[in-house]
Amino acid sequence: MAVTEKDIQESKRVYKEKYGFADPEQAIYKAPKGLDPERVIEISRMKNEPEWMLEFRLKSLEIFNKKPVPEWGADLSHIPFDDLSYFVRTTEKQGTTWEDVPDYIKDTFDKLGIPEAERKFLAGVSAQYESEVVYHSIQKDLEAKGVIFLSTEEGLEQHPELFRQYFGTVIPSADNKFAAMNGAFWSGGSFVYVPKGVQVTIPLQAYFRINAEQMGQFERTLIIVDEGAYVHYVEGCTAPVYSTDSFHSGVIEIIVKKNARCRYTTIQNWSTNVYNLVTQRSAVYEGGVMEWVDANLGSSITMKYPSVYLMEPGAKGDILSIAYAGDGQVLDAGGKAVHVAPNTSSKIISKSISQHGGRTSFRGLLKIYKGAESAKSAMRCDALILDSASRSDTYPTIEIEEEQVNLGHEAVVSRIGEDQLFYLMSRGLSESEAAGMIVSGFIEPIVKELPMEYAVEMNRLIQLQMDKAVG
Amino acid sequence: MATEQPFFQIDDLHVEIEENQILRGVDLSVKRGEIHAIMGPNGSGKSTLAHTLMGHPSYEATAGQVLYNGEDILERDPNDRAKLGIFLAFQYPLAIPGVSTLNFLRTSLKAVKQEEISAREFRRHLLDKMDMLKINREFAGRYLNDGFSGGEKKRMEILQMAVLEPQLAILDEIDSGLDIDAIRAVGEGISSIMHPDMSIVIITHYPRILHYVKPDYVHIMVDGEIRQSGGFELAEELEAKGYDVLLKEVMVASTQTQQA
Ligand SMILES: Nc1ncnc2c1ncn2[C@@H]1O[C@H](COP(=O)(O)OP(=O)(O)OP(=O)(O)O)[C@@H](O)[C@H]1O
Ligand SMILES: [Mg+2]
Numbered sequence: 001m002a003v004t005e006k007d008i009q010e011s012k013r014v015y016k017e018k019y020g021f022a023d024p025e026q027a028i029y030k031a032p033k034g035l036d037p038e039r040v041i042e043i044s045r046m047k048n049e050p051e052w053m054l055e056f057r058l059k060s061l062e063i064f065n066k067k068p069v070p071e072w073g074a075d076l077s078h079i080p081f082d083d084l085s086y087f088v089r090t091t092e093k094q095g096t097t098w099e100d101v102p103d104y105i106k107d108t109f110d111k112l113g114i115p116e117a118e119r120k121f122l123a124g125v126s127a128q129y130e131s132e133v134v135y136h137s138i139q140k141d142l143e144a145k146g147v148i149f150l151s152t153e154e155g156l157e158q159h160p161e162l163f164r165q166y167f168g169t170v171i172p173s174a175d176n177k178f179a180a181m182n183g184a185f186w187s188g189g190s191f192v193y194v195p196k197g198v199q200v201t202i203p204l205q206a207y208f209r210i211n212a213e214q215m216g217q218f219e220r221t222l223i224i225v226d227e228g229a230y231v232h233y234v235e236g237c238t239a240p241v242y243s244t245d246s247f248h249s250g251v252i253e254i255i256v257k258k259n260a261r262c263r264y265t266t267i268q269n270w271s272t273n274v275y276n277l278v279t280q281r282s283a284v285y286e287g288g289v290m291e292w293v294d295a296n297l298g299s300s301i302t303m304k305y306p307s308v309y310l311m312e313p314g315a316k317g318d319i320l321s322i323a324y325a326g327d328g329q330v331l332d333a334g335g336k337a338v339h340v341a342p343n344t345s346s347k348i349i350s351k352s353i354s355q356h357g358g359r360t361s362f363r364g365l366l367k368i369y370k371g372a373e374s375a376k377s378a379m380r381c382d383a384l385i386l387d388s389a390s391r392s393d394t395y396p397t398i399e400i401e402e403e404q405v406n407l408g409h410e411a412v413v414s415r416i417g418e419d420q421l422f423y424l425m426s427r428g429l430s431e432s433e434a435a436g437m438i439v440s441g442f443i444e445p446i447v448k449e450l451p452m453e454y455a456v457e458m459n460r461l462i463q464l465q466m467d468k469a470v471g
Numbered sequence: 472m473a474t475e476q477p478f479f480q481i482d483d484l485h486v487e488i489e490e491n492q493i494l495r496g497v498d499l500s501v502k503r504g505e506i507h508a509i510m511g512p513n514g515s516g517k518s519t520l521a522h523t524l525m526g527h528p529s530y531e532a533t534a535g536q537v538l539y540n541g542e543d544i545l546e547r548d549p550n551d552r553a554k555l556g557i558f559l560a561f562q563y564p565l566a567i568p569g570v571s572t573l574n575f576l577r578t579s580l581k582a583v584k585q586e587e588i589s590a591r592e593f594r595r596h597l598l599d600k601m602d603m604l605k606i607n608r609e610f611a612g613r614y615l616n617d618g619f620s621g622g623e624k625k626r627m628e629i630l631q632m633a634v635l636e637p638q639l640a641i642l643d644e645i646d647s648g649l650d651i652d653a654i655r656a657v658g659e660g661i662s663s664i665m666h667p668d669m670s671i672v673i674i675t676h677y678p679r680i681l682h683y684v685k686p687d688y689v690h691i692m693v694d695g696e697i698r699q700s701g702g703f704e705l706a707e708e709l710e711a712k713g714y715d716v717l718l719k720e721v722m723v724a725s726t727q728t729q730q731a
């Protein structure tokens with residue numbers, strides 16, 4: 001069951017062909033490299049922002065400069081901060097039809113299947129290329145019901161009060177170094193508002209594409225789900241394969257009001273030269289439900305722990321994650337649940353797969369404050385290691401100040417068994433088909449939570465990563 | 472019949488696991504349509520033989536050959552052997568959580584037959600086989616062997632055999648852990664799947680299953696060798712006397728012949 005260099009090269013070749021192709025760079029503006037405050041002022045000016053936002057950005061940059069690079073997780077000492085360009089603009093105006101989008105960019109999204117998915121099963125689409133959203137759409141009937149789905153810049157421009165009321169409230173720039181970096185350089189992402197009682201029954205999707213070499217992408221998303229409303233937001237992302245590093249650092253803030261429900265699904269498939277350091281957090285109010293479904297398959301290093309802050313009685317948060325780490329990848333993922341109020345409940349469930357020398361780490365944090373009586377929480381992580389070159393670690397942290405709580409915690413690390421492979425091979429499956437079947441069964445409890453189209457996509461992507469050429 | 476080439480032949484097979492010699496020269500010759508039973512005490516090497524025939528990577532054949540349709544298959548991967556028409560019912564079937572029996576078997580059938588089969592068509596095919604083997608249809612949607620009882624797993628092995636339609640089935644203790652009614656159901660199931668071109672090697676400790684799957688030959692394996700072969704009556708003799716007595720008689724008989 002040895003891993004061959006051939007297997008690894010094959011999986012890389014397939015990624016390159018399907019997602020890792022590059023367009024020649026045709027940016028109309030690419031910021032000079034580096035983290036100079038001048039760059040921040042320039043971005044703000046180009047976006048015609050109000051003064052308060054420029055101040056927010058500059059303040060964030062200060063915080064970024066003060067905070068050290070975190071050392072408790074993956075090795076971040078090689079991020080080439082000074083070699084990255086922090087803002088790349090490709091078009092003057094954002095399209096609302098695909099015809100408005102420059103041809104070469106439209107071709108890229110065609111190849112990635114976005115317009116097709118939009119026609120088939122989405123309520124709205126936002127497509128970001130480099131630093132900005134180049135296309136977005138929303139179904140007319142949702143718009144008529146008052147649903148807002150815009151790029152973050154448009155959100156700020158068209159709904160300044162609503163925007164300012166919530167922006168930076170769930171994740172302040174002081175939260176961590178990379179949230180601060182996003183605060184300084186944020187560009188693109190979505191602004192979503194779902195009015196009271198409105199159910200958006202089919203998903204809204206955002207797609208993030210990095211094309212340029214050595215760039216930093218800083219999507220900033222703000223989602224507000226008003227009382228009793230529902231929305232499912234899905235994000236996907238890919239990038240070309242380069243020998244130099246790129247950088248993605250998103251900040252996603254979500255407010256789930258009384259009895260509302262939000263599901264946020266990520267299918268992260270960056271090329272393995274992208275650092276992916278994302279802060280995602282949701283504040284959930286009385287009886288509200290937040291569900292993070294977080295699948296991380298790509299990137300060189302990912303550090304990402306979607307979190308739920310359960311602020312009022314009856315709030316509930318589920319964090320389901322899948323991580324796959326192959327050759328040269330470090331996937332450090334998991335989730336955080338913070339219980340502030342009584343009768344709140346949370347679930348953190350993680351499934352990770354490591355192969356070809358890849359490394360996965362699960363980090364789970366559960367915090368129950370005094371007064372969060374009868375809080376309930378379950379944390380579970382299952383790691384599957386496919387070969388002896390690969391590795392998986394778990395780092396659960398549990399801090400509890402309240403006595404009346406109900407907790408469960410379980411961690412299982414397993415190696416794919418020779419006998420399991422033999423059993424399936426004796427039924428005609430090749431070794432890689434057998435391993436693929438075991439892995440798809442392993443992630444099934446999470447995949448079955450996805451809408452059918454994404455479940456199919458998810459399984460396909462995993463098989464593709466696992467050296468199995470898909471026809 | 473006597474002149475016909477055996478379609479499956481094991482010659483002087485020696486097998487090691489982690490450098491422990493387990494099989495020490497096994498010979499067996501099976502013609503099309505024949506049923507051979509292998510019996511023998513615990514630890515004598517029966518499952519080792521079964522795993523080796525299917526190609527388990529931990530079992531190393533250090534000498535001898537295994538001919539299937541005249542070709543030595545010892546170098547072939549297990550999936551190739553499955554495609555050639557060899558099937559092993561496991562003494563301890565493994566669970567594959569998250570994969571439904573239906574999906575698993577469809578993938579398996581496609582791999583073995585190397586042809587496409589539509590989901591709808593396969594479903595019908597599977598449900599027919601389940602009805603024939605009196606297996607509750609609900610098992611089609613359950614994850615393969617996950618949380619199944621010992622007996623249920625054994626019946627799933629027979630279902631897999633029914634779907635894959637092998638030429639040579641090796642059944643390793645398909646009857647152990649089954650209640651009396653289940654033995655009958657499994658036994659009758661096997662005989663309904665059996666056809667004149669199919670051969671079976673059935674490993675068992677008890678003659679009961681052999682009343683349904685009537686062997687042409689019975690072999691007794693001891694210490695990694697086949698020590699004694701005979702007809703169905705050997706199984707019954709064994710049940711009456713036990714290995715100790717039977718093998719002593721064999722020893723005495725063979726010393727006598729040597730002396731004579
Ligand atoms: N990995 C191993 N290393 C060393 N010895 C092994 C290993 N696996 C099996 N054996 C030994 O090989 C011998 C034969 O085992 P095998 O499973 O083939 O017996 P069996 O005849 O099928 O027994 P049973 O009737 O109990 O199923 C046993 O003594 C067993 O302990
Ligand atoms: Mg055995």
